[in-house]
Amino acid sequence: MTKLTPRSKDYSQRYNEIVQEAWLAENSAVRWCMVIKPYGYALWENIRDVLDKMFKNTGHVNAYFPIFIPKSFLNKEAQHVEHFAKECAIVTHYRLKLDDNKKLIVDPEAKLDEELIVRPTSETIIWNSYKDRIHSYRDLPLLINQRANIVRREMRTRMFLRTTEFLRQEGHTAHASAEDAENETRKMLDVYNDFATNFMAISPILGPKPEHDKFAGAVTTYAVEPMMQDGKALQAGTSHNLGQNFAKAFDVKFTNDKNELEFVYATSRGVSTRLIWWLIMAHSDDTGLVVPPALAPLHVVVVPIFKTSEELKLIKDYIQPLIERFDTTRLDFKSKYFHDTIPLRRKIDEDDNKSPGWKFNEYELKGVPVRITVGAKDIANGTVEVFKRESGEKANVKLEEVDLHIDQYLYKAQNNLLKKNQEFRETHTFVVDNYNEFKEKIEQGFVMAHRDGTAETAEKIQKETSATIRCLPFDEKDEKWKCVLTGKPSTRRVLFAKSY
Amino acid sequence: MTKLTPRSKDYSQRYNEIVQEAWLAENSAVRWCMVIKPYGYALWENIRDVLDKMFKNTGHVNAYFPIFIPKSFLNKEAQHVEHFAKECAIVTHYRLKLDDNKKLIVDPEAKLDEELIVRPTSETIIWNSYKDRIHSYRDLPLLINQRANIVRREMRTRMFLRTTEFLRQEGHTAHASAEDAENETRKMLDVYNDFATNFMAISPILGPKPEHDKFAGAVTTYAVEPMMQDGKALQAGTSHNLGQNFAKAFDVKFTNDKNELEFVYATSRGVSTRLIWWLIMAHSDDTGLVVPPALAPLHVVVVPIFKTSEELKLIKDYIQPLIERFDTTRLDFKSKYFHDTIPLRRKIDEDDNKSPGWKFNEYELKGVPVRITVGAKDIANGTVEVFKRESGEKANVKLEEVDLHIDQYLYKAQNNLLKKNQEFRETHTFVVDNYNEFKEKIEQGFVMAHRDGTAETAEKIQKETSATIRCLPFDEKDEKWKCVLTGKPSTRRVLFAKSY
Incomplete structure (x- = not known):
């Protein structure tokens, strides 16, 4: 058995060793895709089954939508296409044949009329089907969950963290008011937090993402941001209030209780096999994995x-x-x-x-x-x-x-693991008001700092320190102060961290 | 609520009505693919979870392999490529872009070096990975199961029975001897039979498929063949002894207990969402679905x-x-x-x-x-x-x-449903020795008849009656007699039926 590289020496190398030696996953013959091995898959089954019960206990039901998205669907929501068109797997043909030299080639005569995208996410195909299903406020809310494989092309593969194919759960709900959609978005963030805290034994920071870092097509994105043992953050659970964006894109209207025609309100969310990455990064010690x-x-x-x-x-x-x-x-x-x-x-x-x-x-x-x-x-x-x-x-x-x-x-x-994770996060979170101190502390963990709220400032800080705004923590109080970079006014601290 | 078409009037139309009215599935925007609705998916979850426990109780573990199969892999097993190349979804590109007219097109510069096939079955990608995993007889048996979506292009779609994408479980095992592989193949057929009988409340006929109707790449295929209410058969569970075919194709050898290098023995099997079709066709009455x-x-x-x-x-x-x-x-x-x-x-x-x-x-x-x-x-x-x-x-x-x-x-x-299904099959199974009687009885149900064992005879009977040999039933006794079509010698009756 290989002796593991100590965390202190090479945290990243140690991660790879654990994934391999603990039989969690391995590279596959298809570049960018992984094989999830039995022990890794058993972890995923437990994660999935607990979450599944939590979703059912909050009124959700499972369904299954096609793996293929017609190309034109991606184009219906402008932000959506921009985000997902760059990194997708495109099916263009439906038949192979042997050529004259007995070589197996794509049959040029078997070209699809419209190309199909292997789903990078399912909002479009699901909202297209909701159109036939939702007519009146009596049909709402519609609370659907799906367990599915997702494909987003990733060049720099890292098992569980970033692979072209991954497994996940995705929730897609429809509501009769903006308020109902917001309540659902927040409730499901609470479910993710319950799962992280009581099952993963991880104590995350919760809050909305900044404006420039929302899900493509969302009004608000809330995130669960935990700290890894190297002080970095990882977004692994997000809950999106989509407003009426997808209902407008797919023309899904309903008759409300005042008998008026209105666009439906939507939410979506998901967590994936990336949670296994969380689990490894949060709880391993120098002997290997520690499973809650x-x-x-x-x-x-x-x-x-x-x-x-x-x-x-x-x-x-x-x-x-x-x-x-x-x-x-x-x-x-x-x-x-x-x-x-x-x-x-x-x-x-x-x-x-x-x-x-x-x-x-x-x-x-x-x-x-x-x-x-x-x-x-x-x-x-x-x-x-x-x-x-x-x-x-x-x-x-x-x-x-x-x-x-x-x-x-x-x-x-179970309690000890949670306590250790929480204590580690607390002792590695720094309240900072000075940019030099910011640059020093960001290498050690989370930094709570003021910023002026512009995209330029966020970009500049990211360029100089690699840190991004992870979320606008719910727990922060309002406080009039000034941006750590520009000195311009700010009303609340946000969470900065380096991340994966 | 729509009044259902009586079974006696149009069995096929009635099936479609049940699928629609009982909220089981619906057509999707992607031609040939279905949306599995919550009630249909809940049925699938129960089917899947019971089977999953049966597999775990027989020593199998779950894992997950990539959805994509490199084109060259299909070519490694000759029968396999012939069967699956005709009906597949081929990924050729990995990026879309907006052209000069702001139209979303496939970026011609983002062509994959090697095309990827969306898995029509997983033998090749799995056996490629077994190569690194199996070295000695001590590594065997390897008993792996996968729950996955499968894509095989279907032009004439019928919900649950035949759609381009479907969900299934597929087992892929590796063994140190031909005998072990055969035992596993038979044991898993027994598991399918246990599930059909005690959970689906369906009493099938079991036996090997005829030589010309085996799975592409198999030495022997065993099938579970139940009777539908219109007297037709449907193959919905098959268990394959693959011999050393895939091990040879992917060069997977092991050192046996005599210290000799040998190719590994393999089995594979699967059941899919097609089981829901079974369930509907076997137990519905004129009021609708009857769920065991x-x-x-x-x-x-x-x-x-x-x-x-x-x-x-x-x-x-x-x-x-x-x-x-x-x-x-x-x-x-x-x-x-x-x-x-x-x-x-x-x-x-x-x-x-x-x-x-x-x-x-x-x-x-x-x-x-x-x-x-x-x-x-x-x-x-x-x-x-x-x-x-x-x-x-x-x-x-x-x-x-x-x-x-x-x-x-x-x-x-539960017992009544099984009893009714079994009685229906028994009263609609006919022992026939005369070809005119064969043609008459095959319209009413299963026919047990002698045949000479040639592919020509099977083809001729199929052409004239639409009936195929479903299996060579285990329960039939040896009996010297003559082919119902040609009069040539035969030693055992086989099961003929029309099928879906």
Whole structure:
């Protein structure tokens, strides 16, 4: 097993090593696309399923829209086309054939009348279908969610963070008033925050994006901005109030309760496999990944220490009552929007091709919260050895107490991860009023500073420091002061950070 | 609400009406692709999730491979390219631009070096990645499943049955011996059969496909062939033993336990949203869809009969204890490969824009297994009215007995649907030894007949009767007799049917 590069030495290299060594993803034969490997995909399944329940608990239903967007649709919303036309996969033909030299070529006679774009996002195809579905205020709200693959051409690929194809959930809702649309936008930001805090164990900063950095076609974009262990930010969850822009582009009107014809109000939002990047960047340590128990593909791995199959049998008989208790255990990670329990996921690793030491490394690298080791001595003592990944503690625990001991540890580990993430963010967030200090502190974390609100100032700061305005935090109070760069008046601090 | 066309009058038209009226799917702006609407998607989610647990219970893990297949990959397996090159979506460019007249065009300078095919199936991209993953027999078996969208161009679209894009699960496994691969192929056919029988409530015929009708690149293809209500067959679940074909195409070798280098053995399989077509065609009646309870998006709908909000409140208070019992009820549809329970899914329809009569129609059309009606009179009597969709019975049931009554009914309805499907198939399957009788009976259902095993005979029968050999049923006994068309010798009857 490769020894990981320490975080302090090369954070970025270490990330790549974890993705590879923990079997999360790998490069594919198609440049710019990744293969999501079983352990990475299991993480995504847990993320997706928890979010799915949160969406259903807030009245949303799933549906599925075509992967292809007719070229003309992209052109209907001006900002939209500008943003997405540059980075798309275009289907132009529908048949291959063997040429005279038996070479496989695109059949020039099989050209599509209108080219199709592999969806970079689904607003246009969905709003086109809403036209037939929405007539009266009684048809509203329409709260639809989709789980889909998305394609946006990326040249500089980074697993989970930036690949041409990625998986995501995208919500697309329709409302009878601007107020309803704004409420939905904010509520779903709250759902993302609930998920980040209580499942990802990440404490983000929330607020609207600045005017020049909104989603293409949005009136307001709200973002969830967490801090990574190198002090940088990453936008990974956004909730957009689209106003009437898409309804106008696709001519979707409804009769309101005053019997007047009006354009429908819209919202959209999404989070993607990029969340796995969050998770790795927020919680890894020098041994590897640390997975928050609320999302762990595997909570407990049992490593029996044995030489013969008789020894293995003795161990398995010994732990059988414990395994049975595990198999009926459901863990309680309830939150504001998640009301279910999750099963405790466990595995006994009996593979005799691999040494216990190899297995220890493997599961620590993958961030499995608990490892139980059992050998002949443990049987004699009526105990097992419990290793706790988050705290690094080891303990000998009486067999009959192990399951309760582990339950309590899993909740504690989940809280510790959140607490560490929050403390790290707080100790790496700096309130700054001087541009020289700004340039120094921005290398260490988040900077809360005043700015004059112009695009020019934002651009200049970005050019000189690589920092961008991540959001206008809800938690900031109004305060009359002056821009850190130009000295012009400002009324509120905003969040600056370097980002991925 | 549209009155449905009776099955006896136009079975095909009636299918389209159910898909539309029960909100399952609709045409999209992209010709040949469908929008799967929330109720149709909820059915798919239940299908997918049950299958997913069956796969996990048989040792499979999920992963995700790129949606794009490099053109050259298709060319590596000869049968594969022949089958899939004719009907694919080809990405040739990666950027759009506005031309001088502000028209959005494909940027001719953004041409891909190698064209990408939107996956019509994933064997090639997956076997290319297995090359790096498999080295020794210790790496085997590799049991991977993928849930993905698939694109195969279809000109004559029919919702769920045949659309250019569809959703499916595809399994791709790698093994150390021909025997292991064959065992896996047969076991997964058994999983599909378990699912069809115990969840879809459909009793299919199982067996290998004839030589000329195997999957492109397979050694053997096994199929699950159920009968629709018009006596036709539909292949909707297939399990393929791929032998060493894909390993040879992608040069995937392993060191076996005798330390010799050998090509890896493979299997693949899949079922898709086409299963929804099965479900509709197998269980609908003249009122609409009938959903097997084991897969129902909604088991129980409560329709309160009220005029004022006070009346509604009284009804809701009255049924509150029942609703609470529903919310902790888990239904037991355990089977050979599914060991979980499923929640009872219920809804109270309080919408005062729609009349009770409209709602009754709506939920009967959607095939919701149980409807409960409650009004003032029921409160006075301490009862509710229970309507059972499958049997068409109505009963007044004491409030405290309703939940148990419903549980029992749901299991009974599930069994009845399976029994009806099986009886229908049995009474519409004919053992035939005479070609004139063959031509008559094939219009009524399945025909078990002898044939000489040549492709010419199969073709001639198909040309004259539209019937194809669906499979070589496992259940048929060896029996020396002669071909129904040519009189040449035959050793076993095969299953003929007309199909979709």
